[in-house]
Amino acid sequence: MEKVYVLGHKNPDTDSICSAIVYAHLKRELGMDAVPVRLGDVQNETAFALDKFGFEAPLFIEKASPEVKQVILVDHNEKQQSVEDIDEVQVIEVIDHHRIANFETADPLYFRAEPVGCTATILNKLFKENGVEIPPNIAGMMLSAIISDSLLFKSPTCTVQDIAAAKELEVLAGVNAQEYGLAMLKAGADLSDKSLEDLLTLDAKEFGMGEYKVEIAQVNAVDVNDVMSRQAELEDLIYRKIAEKELNLFFFVVTDILNNDSVALALGSQAEKAEKAFGVPFVNNVALLKGVVSRKKQVVPVLTEALSE
Amino acid sequence: MEKVYVLGHKNPDTDSICSAIVYAHLKRELGMDAVPVRLGDVQNETAFALDKFGFEAPLFIEKASPEVKQVILVDHNEKQQSVEDIDEVQVIEVIDHHRIANFETADPLYFRAEPVGCTATILNKLFKENGVEIPPNIAGMMLSAIISDSLLFKSPTCTVQDIAAAKELEVLAGVNAQEYGLAMLKAGADLSDKSLEDLLTLDAKEFGMGEYKVEIAQVNAVDVNDVMSRQAELEDLIYRKIAEKELNLFFFVVTDILNNDSVALALGSQAEKAEKAFGVPFVNNVALLKGVVSRKKQVVPVLTEALSE
Numbered sequence: 001m002e003k004v005y006v007l008g009h010k011n012p013d014t015d016s017i018c019s020a021i022v023y024a025h026l027k028r029e030l031g032m033d034a035v036p037v038r039l040g041d042v043q044n045e046t047a048f049a050l051d052k053f054g055f056e057a058p059l060f061i062e063k064a065s066p067e068v069k070q071v072i073l074v075d076h077n078e079k080q081q082s083v084e085d086i087d088e089v090q091v092i093e094v095i096d097h098h099r100i101a102n103f104e105t106a107d108p109l110y111f112r113a114e115p116v117g118c119t120a121t122i123l124n125k126l127f128k129e130n131g132v133e134i135p136p137n138i139a140g141m142m143l144s145a146i147i148s149d150s151l152l153f154k155s156p157t158c159t160v161q162d163i164a165a166a167k168e169l170e171v172l173a174g175v176n177a178q179e180y181g182l183a184m185l186k187a188g189a190d191l192s193d194k195s196l197e198d199l200l201t202l203d204a205k206e207f208g209m210g211e212y213k214v215e216i217a218q219v220n221a222v223d224v225n226d227v228m229s230r231q232a233e234l235e236d237l238i239y240r241k242i243a244e245k246e247l248n249l250f251f252f253v254v255t256d257i258l259n260n261d262s263v264a265l266a267l268g269s270q271a272e273k274a275e276k277a278f279g280v281p282f283v284n285n286v287a288l289l290k291g292v293v294s295r296k297k298q299v300v301p302v303l304t305e306a307l308s309e
Numbered sequence: 310m311e312k313v314y315v316l317g318h319k320n321p322d323t324d325s326i327c328s329a330i331v332y333a334h335l336k337r338e339l340g341m342d343a344v345p346v347r348l349g350d351v352q353n354e355t356a357f358a359l360d361k362f363g364f365e366a367p368l369f370i371e372k373a374s375p376e377v378k379q380v381i382l383v384d385h386n387e388k389q390q391s392v393e394d395i396d397e398v399q400v401i402e403v404i405d406h407h408r409i410a411n412f413e414t415a416d417p418l419y420f421r422a423e424p425v426g427c428t429a430t431i432l433n434k435l436f437k438e439n440g441v442e443i444p445p446n447i448a449g450m451m452l453s454a455i456i457s458d459s460l461l462f463k464s465p466t467c468t469v470q471d472i473a474a475a476k477e478l479e480v481l482a483g484v485n486a487q488e489y490g491l492a493m494l495k496a497g498a499d500l501s502d503k504s505l506e507d508l509l510t511l512d513a514k515e516f517g518m519g520e521y522k523v524e525i526a527q528v529n530a531v532d533v534n535d536v537m538s539r540q541a542e543l544e545d546l547i548y549r550k551i552a553e554k555e556l557n558l559f560f561f562v563v564t565d566i567l568n569n570d571s572v573a574l575a576l577g578s579q580a581e582k583a584e585k586a587f588g589v590p591f592v593n594n595v596a597l598l599k600g601v602v603s604r605k606k607q608v609v610p611v612l613t614e615a616l617s618e
Contacts, residue, residue, distance in 0.1 A: 099417055104410040106610050111409060111422035129438065301415050
């Protein structure tokens with residue numbers, strides 16, 4: 001039987017790591033030699049979840065071939081967010097909850113995207129549809145992913161389906177979602193061991209918007225000022241990235257997990273479009289985005305529209 | 310409540326028409342004001358199915374706006390196969406069984422593609438997943454679509470899932486799949502009322518392959534020679550299409566529904582690539598493709614590979 005890698009996106013967040021582990025488990029139960037892998041470092045929040053439910057971090061890979069010929073993507077579909085040699089392997093399945101772009105296949109495949117808050121919410125359905133039982137630690141992985149992506153059910157990306165799935169999963173996992181979730185988010189918002197470079201790369205994603213190349217990095221924090229007090233140094237690092245990657249916009253979002261707002265720093269030739277996109281002035285390149293916590297729902301669509309005009 | 314159009318691809322085949330009717334029915338049962346529409350003429354085969362199960366042809370449209378702001382795509386996802394003003398409306402769902410290409414959204418959506426032989430096979434699952442009962446005439450529409458796409462279960466695109474769905478649906482529809490299916494396919498292969506222009510357009514689809522623009526038209530026939538005896542006239546018409554649409558290849562496939570082979574006619578600047586793609590000589594632009602009946606599985610992938618090199 002051919003080995004298949006199950007992988008989330010670059011700069012993996014908790015959903016990308018947990019969903020790879022969970023879906024590989026389901027596919028193995030269904031008879032596939034599926035192995036979860038990751039494309040980057042495990043973050044503090046994710047490490048907390050893995051430790052709680054007794055999992056090791058998945059194997060780190062830079063390339064999928066020649067080890068495997070086929071891969072399954074979870075939590076992403078855009079080529080530039082995936083494994084480097086994605087064009088040299090066959091994508092046989094995608095399970096995702098993001099917009100669809102820069103994705104193309106020669107053959108039909110199983111592609112399941114749903115407008116829910118978390119990949120794990122879809123995976124929870126797939127266990128049921130396939131009649132496979134969910135072990136407690138796998139339930140814990142899915143619950144962790146949903147809590148992470150929904151900021152403990154407070155993000156506008158969170159749907160009734162995510163909440164319903166989390167309610168089922170907390171029973172199966174044997175934890176209290178609120179208590180466990182807050183502890184996990186706080187572990188993730190502890191930035192004390194992070195360099196500024198880390199903050200800009202840990203959860204950074206690149207997007208094509210109109211004719212422009214945009215990178216959006218996000219970090220969660222308990223105190224936003226811990227990060228923003230070092231704006232000048234951050235800008236030096238960001239300008240280097242813009243030059244290196246030929247970006248038209250770098251958009252850095254620091255999200256306050258207790259108040260559910262974000263502070264954004266916009267740099268690059270298209271930075272002024274951010275003002276128009278969000279309808280707020282950026283003073284010294286910075287603006288407070290009230291109620292904005294979701295890159296996917298509250299940042300990517302408005303920037304895409306502003307940059308596509 | 311906002312009206313939503315449910316639409317299959319241009320030059321609609323039986324799956325595109327039936328799946329639009331069936332999925333609009335399911336979405337109405339689930340509370341959406343969903344209306345099935347079509348982007349082209351109803352073919353003889355489809356008319357036979359509609360008549361048998363007591364449906365009218367869906368509303369013909371050229372554009373979706375301004376009547377609706379949102380659409381659901383069935384049986385296709387590639388932009389150039391969809392409604393003309395697809396960029397001016399929001400695609401809120403896609404149910405499909407083809408390769409994914411030229412599809413992009415600004416927001417997450419419900420996208421369900423599976424590598425099965427027919428859209429209706431996925432729709433049959435969606436009724437169950439949503440706990441909605443399937444009325445006999447809706448079952449008949451799904452059965453017709455599966456028979457059409459699978460050439461009565463003989464195409465290599467036909468999966469065990471399609472056969473299982475058809476078995477369930479023939480009971481619900483109260484017909485014998487083999488008897489009904491052969492009658493339906495013969496109605497579709499009756500070309501006596503068709504002009505040559507019809508043959509080239511009734512089931513024609515355009516594809517981007519590498520840097521090339523390729524159109525592939527297919528007709529089913531009981532006697533392939535009825536069509537190919539008029540090759541010279543066909544070529545005149547095809548060359549006009551190549552010029553008009555700036556095509557690099559026009560690939561015309563006449564499929565023998567009794568013997569399950571096809572004869573192909575290849576014209577255009579990239580026509581010689583077809584020889585390489587299929588590993589057979591094209592004599593006077595024509596070749597017999599033994600055992601080839603499926604555009605999706607046996608034609609598009611090999612041409613895509615040959616033209617992408």
